[in-house]
Amino acid sequence: MTAIADAAPHVRDPDLKRRLQRAERRQTRMAMLLVAPLFLFIVLSFALPILTLMTRAVSNPEVSTNLPQTLTALGDWDHAAAPDEAVFAALAADLVETQKARTTALIGKRMNYDWPGARSIMISAGKAVQNAGGGPWKPVLVASDPVWDSVEWWAALKRAGAPYTDFYLLGALDLKRDVKGDVVRAEPDQAVFIDIFGRTIMISFMVTLGTLVLGFPVAYLLATQPARTANILMILVLLPFWTSLLVRTTAWVVLLQTNGIVNNTLIWLHLITEPLALIFNRGGTLIAMMHIQLPFTLLPIYSVMRTISPSHVRAARSLGAGPFEAFWRVYAPQTLPGVGAGCLLTFILSLGYYITPALVGGATDQMISYFVAFYTNKEINWGLGSALGFVLLSLTLGLYLLYNKLVGVENMKLG
């Protein structure tokens, strides 16, 4: 095609020009047809699930679907005092339905995130309505729990009644809404997530820095050795790269555990008398993560270093620069694209670590992924789990955009 396209401007025949354009359009269409199956597949099997997670972070169906009449009756409530009998009658009617459908506890569970003890308030309210013969309903419900006479509780119920909410997303950032609906900081005993995000970023940063310090000299060695030696040394880098993450994590557990190889060797060498605590702490997590990420940082640096001509440093030396000055001022700046690409990739991948900290880290080394899994699997608080995932995803995608700008996905290479 290139040959014809280059000739095109000189061709006077308009028919030929049109035919060329048609051929190019056909080719583009063909290319899009080739990409379409994978694109559709990724959208259906990957992007839609991610979208589901993002909707879960804001969807809030528990109260809105179960107390529809109450929420309608609450529509023009002024937050001045507890609502009047009409609202209580609507609530009673709703509770009769939820008692039948056994969903009262579900409302209680949702309210509990916002109001500790709300579960039992809802359950006793449901029972009270079921047992009472008829209205007026306000005394019945206030008798079941005095909280039904308070403005704060009704405000919380109304807030939780919106079909979509920023409650979980705010919670993931240690924020909440007060009675008036303003965003305020969460109570100190519940404000844990900023710390966990900070820890996640800190661990990723340490791992990135560590792999750079360890990887840069080795990349330089590999780039400057003759091809035969470099190829053999390269195998030492690529074999761990190719080995299962789980296998490498297992290896570190075996090495670092209390009666593990490292401790036993140190005792055998009489360097220590008591085994050191090497595992289930920050140090163990960092060592294992650096080991896994080292090739990801090293390989892009290496491939850039291979393209740097040794004559640059030689020229600098012959112009009077010392060996270290020549390296630092002439060679090192040229490696920056590789350093940037490798470090950014390692940082992005480190943010999402789950398995390794879970197996070799202690309670205070768990990163944000662990809590996404914890709230989804153990606590069954899908809203909060999804919201934490939402924040982590935004952070990762932001950095991915930066990576695209600086490095470009087309230039990504493996091994």
Next chain:
Amino acid sequence: MPYASPLERVWYWVFRVLCGAVLLFLIAPILVVMPLSFNAEPYFSYPMPGLSLQWYQDLVNNPQWQLGIRNSLIVGAFATTLATTLGTLAALGLSQRKFPMRTLVMSVLISPMIVPVVITAVGMYFFYSDIGLTNTLPGLILAHTALATPFVVITVTATLTAFDHSMTRAAANLGASPWTAFRRVQLPLILPGVISGALFAFVTSFDEVVVVLFIAGPEQRTLPRQMFAGIREQISPTILAAACILVVISIALLTTIELLRRRSERLRGISPA
């Protein structure tokens, strides 16, 4: 280094020792741990009291491990086939000179590699359970295919940037249909890249544990899932035996890829770049 100053000479050796230590750090954990899977006693330290193959026997005879190995092979085979086919087609399309919004499309196709795997797993757990794909092998195959395709797209794209498109034009000039030109000219030349991509895809699926934790039930337990369960409680030498087999597989695949890379470089040497 006849003209080097003493300082430079010292630095030269310090640098070498430093690099040696880093390379040792990379390779030692794997090499030190592997022999322990032949230990006669279920301890993890040297010296070993005796050698035995009992942990490998356990691996082969234990029905849970058998199930794990079988599931991993089935899921890996299907996911690799799907990912290699879809990924190669997409890479071929993306290599066209005028592809609209190439960077955007490519970013989307690569994103399963970048998005933290827990997020993918939780999202799939919600979405796949809505459509009845959780606790099924097909669900797991679809999930692993999505995770594996970026590796195929990246490797095949890298091979295609070195591919000389005048080859297919020459074939077309000589009367070959587009399909024949692809099958007889282009495919053989990019095949090393396609195979490397397929191997990457297989390893990705064969190692994956997080998505399995979320969307698979006990019947879909895979080898890594079985290993993960064991490491959490108490490491048994059987886990090390499984790890050892995985390392041997990695070595085999790495060797294959290295050979393919050399072949590909040789072929490229013939083509006028």
